[in-house]
Amino acid sequence: MPIPIVNSIASWFLKKRFHQIELFLKYPNEVQNELLMELITAAKDTEIGKQYGFGSIKDYNTFADRVPLQTYEDLQDNIERSRKGENNIFWPTPIRWFAKSSGTTGSKSKFIPVSTESLEDCHYAASKDLLCMYLNNNEDSQLFTGKSLRLGGSKELYRENGTVFGDLSAILIDNMPFWAEFSSTPSNRVSLMSNWEYKMQAIVDETLNENVTSLAGVPSWMLVLLNTVLETSGKSNLFEVWPNLEVYFHGGVSFMPYIDQYKFILPKKNFNYYEIYNASEGFFAIQDQNKSSELLLMLDYGIFYEFIPMDTYETAEQRIIPLSQVQTGTNYAMVITTNAGLWRYKIGDTVRFTSTNPYRIKISGRTKHFINVFGEELIVENAEDALKKACKKTKSEIVDYTVAPIFMEGKEKGAHEWLIEFKTHPENIDLFNELLDNALKSLNSDYEAKRFNNITLNKPKINVARQQLFYDWLKRNGKLGGQHKVPRLSNNRNYLDELLDMNV
Numbered sequence: 148m149p150i151p152i153v154n155s156i157a158s159w160f161l162k163k164r165f166h167q168i169e170l171f172l173k174y175p176n177e178v179q180n181e182l183l184m185e186l187i188t189a190a191k192d193t194e195i196g197k198q199y200g201f202g203s204i205k206d207y208n209t210f211a212d213r214v215p216l217q218t219y220e221d222l223q224d225n226i227e228r229s230r231k232g233e234n235n236i237f238w239p240t241p242i243r244w245f246a247k248s249s250g251t252t253g254s255k256s257k258f259i260p261v262s263t264e265s266l267e268d269c270h271y272a273a274s275k276d277l278l279c280m281y282l283n284n285n286e287d288s289q290l291f292t293g294k295s296l297r298l299g300g301s302k303e304l305y306r307e308n309g310t311v312f313g314d315l316s317a318i319l320i321d322n323m324p325f326w327a328e329f330s331s332t333p334s335n336r337v338s339l340m341s342n343w344e345y346k347m348q349a350i351v352d353e354t355l356n357e358n359v360t361s362l363a364g365v366p367s368w369m370l371v372l373l374n375t376v377l378e379t380s381g382k383s384n385l386f387e388v389w390p391n392l393e394v395y396f397h398g399g400v401s402f403m404p405y406i407d408q409y410k411f412i413l414p415k416k417n418f419n420y421y422e423i424y425n426a427s428e429g430f431f432a433i434q435d436q437n438k439s440s441e442l443l444l445m446l447d448y449g450i451f452y453e454f455i456p457m458d459t460y461e462t463a464e465q466r467i468i469p470l471s472q473v474q475t476g477t478n479y480a481m482v483i484t485t486n487a488g489l490w491r492y493k494i495g496d497t498v499r500f501t502s503t504n505p506y507r508i509k510i511s512g513r514t515k516h517f518i519n520v521f522g523e524e525l526i527v528e529n530a531e532d533a534l535k536k537a538c539k540k541t542k543s544e545i546v547d548y549t550v551a552p553i554f555m556e557g558k559e560k561g562a563h564e565w566l567i568e569f570k571t572h573p574e575n576i577d578l579f580n581e582l583l584d585n586a587l588k589s590l591n592s593d594y595e596a597k598r599f600n601n602i603t604l605n606k607p608k609i610n611v612a613r614q615q616l617f618y619d620w621l622k623r624n625g626k627l628g629g630q631h632k633v634p635r636l637s638n639n640r641n642y643l644d645e646l647l648d649m650n651v
Contacts, residue, residue: 182449243310479499568616
């Protein structure tokens with residue numbers, strides 16, 4: 148299809164969709180409340196709907212009073228029934244797909260329901276909106292002159308009892324319209340290969356001579372792939388391989404630890420980076436401005452949002468509030484109700500609002516991934532900001548890291564123990580440690596107070612990881628590729644001690 152025609156079609160769709168986006172930008176709370184009532188009405192005759200009397204719920208307060216917060220463990224029995232082919236348990240239409248996820252680190256698998264509605268009205272709708280926003284902000288884009296290199300999950304789909312489970316990316320690829328494959332690379336056959344290491348070279352071989360105009364995938368794994376592309380091609384940067392490359396759509400893990408390495412292999416100043424926030428449970432937010440670090444919360448994808456201020460999380464004073472009551476600067480745990488039958492589900496992510504008109508957020512971490520052993524309340528966002536500052540001042544680069552507490556013993560103070568794999572090592576690791584410590588103090592007043600005169604916390608201890616330590620650890624645990632991530636912060640030493648044992 149000629150490019151002007153493609154651009155005309157895209158422009159028509161963009162104008163049509165922007166009218167809908169403007170609606171939730173102008174009336175966000177009304178759109179969310181109306182959506183909640185639609186979800187409740189749709190599910191009133193399901194088992195869950197009857198259990199909580201959905202038929203007589205007319206407002207948010209009644210919903211919040213009747214329906215308890217849910218974790219995966221609370222839903223597991225019903226999900227297992229649904230996986231065996233039972234219908235109308237928590238959502239009225241049959242659930243045929245389940246996104247298998249082990250969360251960030253756990254070995255126990257979760258099977259997140261993916262309904263037809265969530266597939267079409269959330270995940271696929273978000274993919275279109277992402278392109279719409281990008282094209283709206285970049286009118287000279289030549290995105291459609293080439294292909295998108297996608298790097299998704301590395302597992303095939305498994306079918307049993309009339310239902311299907313696998314990585315979310317595999318489910319999305321399997322259900323895409325036939326024409327979508329023509330605008331993507333590698334082929335579905337290669338995308339769904341299960342052997343990650345074999346798949347890597349297969350992707351390189353298949354994409355090297357394509358006209359790739361965009362990249363899409365998790366930053367840590369995409370970086371491995373792109374470095375393999377450069378090694379195979381013998382080129383010094385990616386524009387020598389794909390001259391028309393113009394944007395990288397990324398999500399899944401924080402981009403901050405990797406951005407300098409991307410800028411080195413993608414040296415054009417006008418190259419675009421667009422962040423997305425999606426998960427097996429849904430697609431939540433999209434970067435809607437060039438050169439921005441904020442994400443627009445999408446309010447009409449069939450997801451109703453609630454939030455728990457983290458300073459009350461899992462305490463007797465815990466508060467759950469709707470979107471209309473959030474404030475900027477506060478760290479919140481996110482709770483979702485979705486068009487796949489998740490009701491008041493604690494997803495495990497934390498966000499911070501940067502704006503309430505419109506509602507824009509930054510992902511700040513995970514509810515379980517923080518360190519608060521000594522009252523320091525260190526979150527992932529603090530750690531990544533501090534790492535970036537220390538790396539910049541020492542001209543170093545990291546591959547991966549994890550942090551855990553050193554517990555107090557006798558009269559010995561506690562501390563944080565870091566394990567960092569460097570791509571470019573700092574010349575002086577003690578200076579790096581000092582810079583990291585000072586950056587953490589400047590970013591987190593609780594950490595600063597505990598570090599004051601070593602009252603509670605000694606200075607951090609840094610271990611330098613051998614090359615490929617984290618890769619080998621993920622491989623040993625069957626977690627190479629896709630959405631699998633290294634645990635960043637933990638209140639126990641389980642992951643760190645296991646990694647240290649391998650660091651020989």
